[in-house]
Amino acid sequence: MSKRTEQAAGPRTAGPETTGATPATPQTSLELSRRRLLGTVGAAGAAGLVVGGAGAAIGVSATEPEQDAAKSVTTIGSTEVAFRPARARHQAGITTPLQATGHLVAFDLAPGAGRKEAAALLRRWSRTAEELMAGRAPAADTGVALDAGPSSLTVTFGFGHSFFGRTGLTARRPVQLDPLPDFSADALDPKRSNGDLWVQIGADDALVAFHALRALQKDAADSARLRWQMNGFNRTPGATARPMTARNLMGQLDGTNNPKPSDKDFDERIFVGRDAGQEWMRGGSYAVVRRIRMLLDDWEKRSRHEQERVIGRRKDDGAPLTGGSETTPMRLDATGPDGLPVIPSNAHARIAAPESNQGAAMLRRPFSFHDGYREDGAPDAGLLFVCWQADPLRAFTQVQRKLDRGDALSPFLRHEASGLFAVPPAAEPGGYVGRPLLEG
Amino acid sequence: MSKRTEQAAGPRTAGPETTGATPATPQTSLELSRRRLLGTVGAAGAAGLVVGGAGAAIGVSATEPEQDAAKSVTTIGSTEVAFRPARARHQAGITTPLQATGHLVAFDLAPGAGRKEAAALLRRWSRTAEELMAGRAPAADTGVALDAGPSSLTVTFGFGHSFFGRTGLTARRPVQLDPLPDFSADALDPKRSNGDLWVQIGADDALVAFHALRALQKDAADSARLRWQMNGFNRTPGATARPMTARNLMGQLDGTNNPKPSDKDFDERIFVGRDAGQEWMRGGSYAVVRRIRMLLDDWEKRSRHEQERVIGRRKDDGAPLTGGSETTPMRLDATGPDGLPVIPSNAHARIAAPESNQGAAMLRRPFSFHDGYREDGAPDAGLLFVCWQADPLRAFTQVQRKLDRGDALSPFLRHEASGLFAVPPAAEPGGYVGRPLLEG
Numbered sequence: 119m120s121k122r123t124e125q126a127a128g129p130r131t132a133g134p135e136t137t138g139a140t141p142a143t144p145q146t147s148l149e150l151s152r153r154r155l156l157g158t159v160g161a162a163g164a165a166g167l168v169v170g171g172a173g174a175a176i177g178v179s180a181t182e183p184e185q186d187a188a189k190s191v192t193t194i195g196s197t198e199v200a201f202r203p204a205r206a207r208h209q210a211g212i213t214t215p216l217q218a219t220g221h222l223v224a225f226d227l228a229p230g231a232g233r234k235e236a237a238a239l240l241r242r243w244s245r246t247a248e249e250l251m252a253g254r255a256p257a258a259d260t261g262v263a264l265d266a267g268p269s270s271l272t273v274t275f276g277f278g279h280s281f282f283g284r285t286g287l288t289a290r291r292p293v294q295l296d297p298l299p300d301f302s303a304d305a306l307d308p309k310r311s312n313g314d315l316w317v318q319i320g321a322d323d324a325l326v327a328f329h330a331l332r333a334l335q336k337d338a339a340d341s342a343r344l345r346w347q348m349n350g351f352n353r354t355p356g357a358t359a360r361p362m363t364a365r366n367l368m369g370q371l372d373g374t375n376n377p378k379p380s381d382k383d384f385d386e387r388i389f390v391g392r393d394a395g396q397e398w399m400r401g402g403s404y405a406v407v408r409r410i411r412m413l414l415d416d417w418e419k420r421s422r423h424e425q426e427r428v429i430g431r432r433k434d435d436g437a438p439l440t441g442g443s444e445t446t447p448m449r450l451d452a453t454g455p456d457g458l459p460v461i462p463s464n465a466h467a468r469i470a471a472p473e474s475n476q477g478a479a480m481l482r483r484p485f486s487f488h489d490g491y492r493e494d495g496a497p498d499a500g501l502l503f504v505c506w507q508a509d510p511l512r513a514f515t516q517v518q519r520k521l522d523r524g525d526a527l528s529p530f531l532r533h534e535a536s537g538l539f540a541v542p543p544a545a546e547p548g549g550y551v552g553r554p555l556l557e558g
Numbered sequence: 559m560s561k562r563t564e565q566a567a568g569p570r571t572a573g574p575e576t577t578g579a580t581p582a583t584p585q586t587s588l589e590l591s592r593r594r595l596l597g598t599v600g601a602a603g604a605a606g607l608v609v610g611g612a613g614a615a616i617g618v619s620a621t622e623p624e625q626d627a628a629k630s631v632t633t634i635g636s637t638e639v640a641f642r643p644a645r646a647r648h649q650a651g652i653t654t655p656l657q658a659t660g661h662l663v664a665f666d667l668a669p670g671a672g673r674k675e676a677a678a679l680l681r682r683w684s685r686t687a688e689e690l691m692a693g694r695a696p697a698a699d700t701g702v703a704l705d706a707g708p709s710s711l712t713v714t715f716g717f718g719h720s721f722f723g724r725t726g727l728t729a730r731r732p733v734q735l736d737p738l739p740d741f742s743a744d745a746l747d748p749k750r751s752n753g754d755l756w757v758q759i760g761a762d763d764a765l766v767a768f769h770a771l772r773a774l775q776k777d778a779a780d781s782a783r784l785r786w787q788m789n790g791f792n793r794t795p796g797a798t799a800r801p802m803t804a805r806n807l808m809g810q811l812d813g814t815n816n817p818k819p820s821d822k823d824f825d826e827r828i829f830v831g832r833d834a835g836q837e838w839m840r841g842g843s844y845a846v847v848r849r850i851r852m853l854l855d856d857w858e859k860r861s862r863h864e865q866e867r868v869i870g871r872r873k874d875d876g877a878p879l880t881g882g883s884e885t886t887p888m889r890l891d892a893t894g895p896d897g898l899p900v901i902p903s904n905a906h907a908r909i910a911a912p913e914s915n916q917g918a919a920m921l922r923r924p925f926s927f928h929d930g931y932r933e934d935g936a937p938d939a940g941l942l943f944v945c946w947q948a949d950p951l952r953a954f955t956q957v958q959r960k961l962d963r964g965d966a967l968s969p970f971l972r973h974e975a976s977g978l979f980a981v982p983p984a985a986e987p988g989g990y991v992g993r994p995l996l997e998g
Contacts, residue, residue: 191631194796218658218764218794260858261809261873266797323797324658325805328928328939332854347930354658354794356634357706357763365765369701418700418772433701488768489929490787499768 194322194355195267201248207401207543208389209551210251211274212483212506213379216364217320219327220350220485222407222502223334224278224313224537225342233285235341236315237556240275242337243317244550247273250330263329269322271330275551276316276405276539284314290555292396294404294509295540301522303533310409310535313345318405318504320485322355346535348409350485350502363436363444367486367499368417368530370429371436374444375471377479387479390508398554401543403506406480406514409487409535412500417530428526430465438467450474466527469520480505480513500531510538634762634795635707641688647841647983648829649991650691651714652923652946653819656804657760659767660790660925662847662942663774664718664753664977665782673725675781676755677996680715682777683757684990687713690770703769709762711770715991716756716845716979724754730995732836734844734949735980741962743973750849750975753785758845758944760925762795786975788849790925790942803876803884807926807939808857808970810869811876814884815911817919827919830948838994841983843946846920846954849927849975852940857970868966870905878907890914906967909960920945920953940971950978 199210206213227236246256253268255261282291317334321327335344352364366372377384385391390399417425422433430448431438440449440460450468452460461468472479483506488499507513521528545551639650646653667676686696693708695701722731757774761767775784792804806812817824825831830839857865862873870888871878880889880900890908892900901908912919923946928939947953961968985991 191634191796192799194631194794195798219791259809261862262805262807264805264809264874265802266793267799269794269797323794324791325793325807325926326797328807328926332858332937336858344931344935349928349930351659351764353706353765354634354709354763356631356796357709357766358635359632359707362705365702365704367702367765367768369699369704414772418776422701434704486765486768488789490789491784495784497772 191356195269197270197322198253198268199251199270199272201244201251201273202544202547208403209272209274209541209544211272211318211320212388212403212481212541214270214272214320215361216352216483216485217270217272217327218322218352218354219320219324220352220502221317221319221327221331222348222350222485222504223317223319223331224345224347225315225317225338226345227281227284227314227342228340231284231341233287233556236281236285237550237553239315239338239341240552240556241550243273243275243334244545246333246337247275247330248545250333256333260329260332262332263323263326266323266326269326271321271326272319273330273334274318274405274541276318276541277552277555278313278316278537278539280312281314285556287555290396290398290558292394292399292540294394294511295538296511298406298510298515298536298538299519301518301533303522303528303531304536305532305534306536307534310346310348312537315342316405316407316537316539316541348487348502348535349489350487352485366484366501367412367414367488368425369433370425371431371444372484372501373482374431374436375467376482387508387513388481388506394508398552398558399540399542403508403541404510405537405539405541406503406505406507406510407535407537407539408501408503408533410501410503411498411532411534413530413532414497414499427462428466428530430461430467439465462526464524464526466521466525469525470517475516475520476512478513478516480507480517482506506541631796635709637710637762638693638708639691639710639712641684641691641713642984642987648843649714649981649984651712651758651760652828652843652921652981654710654712654760655801656792656923656925657710657712657767658762658792658794659760659764660792660942661757661759661767661771662788662790662925662944663757663759663771664785664787665755665757665778666785667721667724667754667782668780671724671781673727673996676721676725677990677993679755679778679781680992680996681990683713683715683774684985686773686777687715687770687991688985690773696773700769700772702772703763703766706763706766709766711761711766712759713770713774714758714845714981716758716981717992717995718753718756718977718979720752721754725996727995730836730838730998732834732839732980734834734951735978736951738846738950738955738976738978739959741958741973743962743968743971744976745972745974746976747974750786750788752977755782756845756847756977756979756981788927788942788975789929790927792925806924806941807852807854807928808865809873810865811871811884812924812941813922814871814876815907816922827948827953828921828946834948838992838998839980839982843948843981844950845977845979845981846943846945846947846950847975847977847979848941848943848973850941850943851938851972851974853970853972854937854939867902868906868970870901870907879905902966904964904966906961906965909965910957915956915960916952918953918956920947920957946981 199214201210203210249256251268251271279295279297282288319327319330363371363373377387388403390402392400426433426439436444438446438448438461440452448461448467448471450461450473454460468474483504485502487502490498492498505514542552639654641650643650689696691708691711719735722728759767759770803811803813817827828843830842832840866873866879876884878886878888878901880892888901888907890901890913894900908914923944925942927942930938932938945954982992
């Protein structure tokens with residue numbers, strides 16, 4: 119095993135020349151990503167280790183990219199995301215590029231389990247997550263991930279509203295965890311919503327992700343019980359010739375207008391600052407999780423023209439209907455020959471835009487899901503929407519309230535489950551995620 | 559778009575030096591695989607096109623492998639499997655290397671639909687499959703696969719027992735489609751079993767696979783209705799440093815003893831020969847499909863030592879308990895100091911071995927599945943077992959009967975759904991899959 123430490127952009131960022139399209143998620147330039155060779159992979163693997171950095175865009179000077187080096191298939195398995203990102207306080211799995219497979223899981227503390235058991239569980243979970251993310255097997259391992267590298271595995275832990283009551287910590291519960299308001303498009307299943315504890319698992323290999331899910335479930339042992347669990351997916355690295363914004367199951371580019379780490383106010387919008395009230399959350403973020411089923415049978419009956427007017431962007435390249443390319447700003451005031459707005463007044467992209475929401479911005483980092491077909495013959499498929507922000511009230515809730523009142527896309531969506539979680543900063547060396555809360 | 563035609567091994571076969579471990583599926587050396595560049599991918603992509611051939615092993619001389627060329631990540635998307643494999647009569651998706659994502663789907667002909675409608679449907683399906691496998695979008699496309707290459711997409715069509723009655727073709731129904739016998743470990747759900755028509759979709763990108771599923775479902779229109787549908791997965795290409803036999807969710811290497819195209823009798827065991835009775839099936843194969851749930855909570859409680867005695871092979875490298883490496887033949891007659899067989903008499907690998915089954919051999923090409931958790935808290939996960947053979951009675955049925963009588967693995971498995979399908983040879987140019995049956 120050889121290891122090397124380098125400053126790197128996300129696994130899918132080949133170099134500055136590929137950044138024409140906005141990536142679905144920002145580069146993990148703030149995270150120190152270690153990469154590892156698995157056994158003997160020869161010249162191809164070695165070349166694949168060299169990934170150009172795009173960190174300069176956010177003021178961190180990047181290592182010199184070796185632009186002509188081929189990125190080998192073998193780097194998919196060997197790519198490792200740091201459990202404790204260097205130069206950042208937040209956990210992995212927030213600014214990490216989208217992975218091909220994801221599991222979202224909620225646990226409830228078992229009857230009788232309180233703060234002490236929760237602390238012990240978070241300690242076990244943190245240790246297991248760190249081992250797995252480094253590609254090491256935990257004790258008494260199932261062997262499911264044997265042979266594979268860490269495959270960009272990330273494990274991210276969060277606390278739900280109910281966690282604080284269970285652990286006697288209501289006094290330290292952030293106001294940001296106050297329940298989301300009801301929305302008219304909601305048809306929420308409480309059994310698949312909320313929960314004391316939330317875990318997000320992502321990896322570029324499905325067996326690596328499943329292995330992590332089972333290992334964490336085993337760690338839960340008698341302290342916590344699985345409440346709900348959802349499976350999702352995104353593009354496989356290399357399925358497109360260059361890194362691109364991801365498409366969702368409606369065929370739309372999804373994430374075009376995401377804030378980027380290069381934005382001056384990225385950190386303050388996405389991560390909890392020093393003045394937010396709960397010091398233990400400083401550097402953390404709040405995740406809103408929604409299972410959004412898409413009424414694909416209805417959607418697919420609409421013409422491409424109709425679909426584009428619902429969204430306000432072109433389907434093929436994501437450019438606004440007012441022209442340009444995916445990254446061209448929308449001209450929200452542009453009108454057509456008929457005097458009507460070119461981007462319709464109820465177009466999804468208009469209503470969700472920061473300009474329409476007092477600058478509200480959240481970092482969307484979803485997975486698609488497909489759980490087969492329902493009894494009524496419709497696909498049980500859509501988006502496991504996960505968004506990140508420093509303050510849900512000023513981000514998700516602000517935007518969703520607006521969408522709920524007149525978004526052209528809403529008739530094609532059903533919000534079926536919902537969760538809101540406080541995701542504390544990464545563990546300190548020797549510590550575990552949530553320690554400043556649980557032992558503070 | 560540039561195209562080139564070459565004789566190639568499977569997408570995951572980098573060259574002769576990587577063939578030390580038996581791949582999970584044989585190389586597609588018999589298939590002429592065209593590869594395509596997506597837009598401008600530069601030197602990395604171009605280098606990735608060159609894949610060493612392993613065809614020599616089956617008597618087809620391979621192109622000279624360029625062993626030092628890096629296999630680029632971008633080849634994952636650009637790899638194309640031919641809808642009409644050259645030098646082979648069978649459809650794609652049988653000897654094609656395992657893909658990362660799979661959908662298994664069964665349809666029933668709609669009330670009133672018969673032979674004519676079935677023929678028109680197979681014509682539409684064949685056209686759509688050929689377009690999609692070449693990375694082209696069908697008419698009125700949903701756009702879900704836009705940007706991605708074909709990503710090794712395969713679409714494979716089969717006919718169930720009931721198809722022949724529905725189309726007035728019972729006289730031409732092969733005896734090989736006679737229903738499988740009942741097995742004591744079966745707990746089959748008829749709603750998720752059998753069906754008039756079966757489609758297997760595989761791709762290395764989940765959106766490409768989902769896109770194909772929806773396109774084929776749209777083609778079915780009023781002629782056929784979805785009966786059941788299952789989702790599966792395997793390793794992502796590049797998750798391991800070199801091609802390896804796949805692991806299943808029990809952590810076992812699964813497919814070690816698969817017949818290889820280099821075996822002298824491979825074709826006669828897997829594909830229908832000239833003397834099998836139904837000329838329209840010549841060059842085709844029979845697929846047995848089983849949804850096998852694994853009782854993972856029970857399995858994971860056993861020690862590695864116990865698990866290895868259940869299987870008869872070592873967990874880490876798949877070597878027989880009698881020693882050697884994964885490819886070393888089992889020494890079934892070896893006994894230990896206690897006088898008992900080293901490979902226990904009820905070990906799975908012993909009972910399933912061709913030596914124990916009059917040489918019976920089938921080509922296993924499964925996907926793992928994970929559909930979340932059941933009401934009882936157990937994972938709804940296991941294997942979408944798909945196996946291929948010229949004669950199910952002498953292959954799957956022979957072996958499963960033996961396993962059913964005393965296999966040590968059976969207590970950890972539940973067979974929950976079952977299907978048996980006649981998978982005709984590939985379409986002739988200008989024709990469609992099944993035409994010799996439907997228009998013969």
